[in-house]
Amino acid sequence: MVSTLIVLCATVLALFLVGTILRPRLPEIRTVDDWEAKKHEVDIGAFRILLDPAEERYLRDSLSPSEFRFYQRQRLGLALRSLELVGKNAAMLIKLGQLAKLGANPMLAKEAEDLINGALRLRVNLLRVQPYLWLKWFFPRWTLSLPAFAMPYEELLSYLSRVRQQRQWDVKPDLLAA
Amino acid sequence: MRLSHAVTLVLWFVPLALQCVIAVVMSLRRLTRRFPVFFSYTIFLPARDAVLAYLPYPGPRYSRVYWWGEAGAVLLSLGVIAETIRYLVAPYRFLRVVFRVFWIVGVIAAASALAIRVWSKGPEGSDLVLESIILFERSARFLQVCLLIAVIYLISRLGLAWRSYPVGITAGFGIYAALDLALLEFRAHLHLITDTVFALLRPAAYNLAVLVWTFYFLGCRSETSVQSLPSNDMASWNHALTEYIHKWYRR
Numbered sequence: 001m002v003s004t005l006i007v008l009c010a011t012v013l014a015l016f017l018v019g020t021i022l023r024p025r026l027p028e029i030r031t032v033d034d035w036e037a038k039k040h041e042v043d044i045g046a047f048r049i050l051l052d053p054a055e056e057r058y059l060r061d062s063l064s065p066s067e068f069r070f071y072q073r074q075r076l077g078l079a080l081r082s083l084e085l086v087g088k089n090a091a092m093l094i095k096l097g098q099l100a101k102l103g104a105n106p107m108l109a110k111e112a113e114d115l116i117n118g119a120l121r122l123r124v125n126l127l128r129v130q131p132y133l134w135l136k137w138f139f140p141r142w143t144l145s146l147p148a149f150a151m152p153y154e155e156l157l158s159y160l161s162r163v164r165q166q167r168q169w170d171v172k173p174d175l176l177a178a
Numbered sequence: 179m180r181l182s183h184a185v186t187l188v189l190w191f192v193p194l195a196l197q198c199v200i201a202v203v204m205s206l207r208r209l210t211r212r213f214p215v216f217f218s219y220t221i222f223l224p225a226r227d228a229v230l231a232y233l234p235y236p237g238p239r240y241s242r243v244y245w246w247g248e249a250g251a252v253l254l255s256l257g258v259i260a261e262t263i264r265y266l267v268a269p270y271r272f273l274r275v276v277f278r279v280f281w282i283v284g285v286i287a288a289a290s291a292l293a294i295r296v297w298s299k300g301p302e303g304s305d306l307v308l309e310s311i312i313l314f315e316r317s318a319r320f321l322q323v324c325l326l327i328a329v330i331y332l333i334s335r336l337g338l339a340w341r342s343y344p345v346g347i348t349a350g351f352g353i354y355a356a357l358d359l360a361l362l363e364f365r366a367h368l369h370l371i372t373d374t375v376f377a378l379l380r381p382a383a384y385n386l387a388v389l390v391w392t393f394y395f396l397g398c399r400s401e402t403s404v405q406s407l408p409s410n411d412m413a414s415w416n417h418a419l420t421e422y423i424h425k426w427y428r429r
Contacts, residue, residue: 007316007363010323014356017330018349022390024339030401032408091337096404098340103403111407113269120270123336 346394354387
């Protein structure tokens with residue numbers, strides 16, 4: 001009976017997961033314009049406040065335990081939603097990177113490779129962070145530290161700023177010529 | 179009775195034809211080098227079915243070809259999982275470690291469950307050989323489903339679930355392996371379905387998988403390359419995020 005239950009659970013889980021990859025709930029990305037139109041704007045300031053330990057301490061000291069649990073869960077819920085959107089942005093960047101690699105431009109392909117690596121690292125780290133935040137959601141008064149996930153995003157973002165700088169350099173000769 | 183025969187015929191012919199089409203498409207698009215094991219699988223099963231069509235049924239030769247074919251198909255499908263994962267992971271060195279850990283955990287978990295399942299209950303019923311084969315196949319399918327769960331979970335969580343050939347291949351195998359495992363459980367362990375129903379539903383599950391592969395292999399349009407990569411204001415994001423992480427570390 002136990003083995004039957006295991007088998008049926010595995011079956012249901014496999015079918016559910018197949019459903020998630022057949023309908024990945026990711027917008028279609030074919031061009032950079034698609035990315036610009038479909039990317040999610042995540043307010044990092046709000047995200048920072050939501051998970052600020054000082055804010056958390058202040059709330060813990062000023063609210064009753066039940067109120068604290070309620071508001072902390074609200075904050076964590078929003079933080080998790082932000083991370084979900086950041087994850088979707090990373091997935092869209094992966095797709096753009098894959099499309100850029102199709103071209104014949106080796107420099108662009110190299111940049112795309114870096115972009116994909118950064119975005120994938122971010123997704124891996126989100127896999128580590130999100131369970132922690134869920135744990136905190138279930139036990140709001142529990143204080144625990146997070147694994148590092150700043151570096152990958154840092155890499156991804158610094159890469160993007162490098163691209164922007166590169167673009168500016170590309171534009172300058174045009175301006176000089178004009 | 180005639181309807182049942184017609185359904186059986188359709189369920190036999192549709193995947194045979196579609197897999198031949200997939201094989202042709204793969205050859206034309208030069209995908210045979212990228213997915214050699216899946217291509218072999220796509221060729222192998224129609225070839226076995228074509229051979230079976232010329233063998234007398236029921237008979238020992240038919241049975242031998244069928245069950246050896248099943249064993250070969252299971253082995254090839256395990257190879258396809260490995261091929262898909264290699265295709266997805268190979269370009270990203272850091273992911274290989276993550277996937278290796280998942281593989282090890284998955285294989286250990288599946289092997290343990292497999293051992294428990296094999297030792298817990300032996301074959302029973304009138305045809306012990308057939309029951310033994312079905313029990314063995316059920317165990318192999320269980321292993322396959324465990325591996326597919328790990329692979330599909332990672333594809334989904336890493337944001338790689340864009341419409342592509344490896345995703346289609348994995349999804350098709352996921353559907354078939356899961357449904358087949360459930361059917362084998364209902365037939366061999368619980369004895370809830372008859373041989374006739376089992377013989378109809380099993381190819382139906384396989385038809386579903388072939389339809390998914392067809393959809394992906396015929397439906398995947400060639401994509402055009404983008405000429406630039408986006409820039410945005412995420413540098414401020416990065417700064418704030420790093421600041422936040424440092425706060426966490428100071429706790």
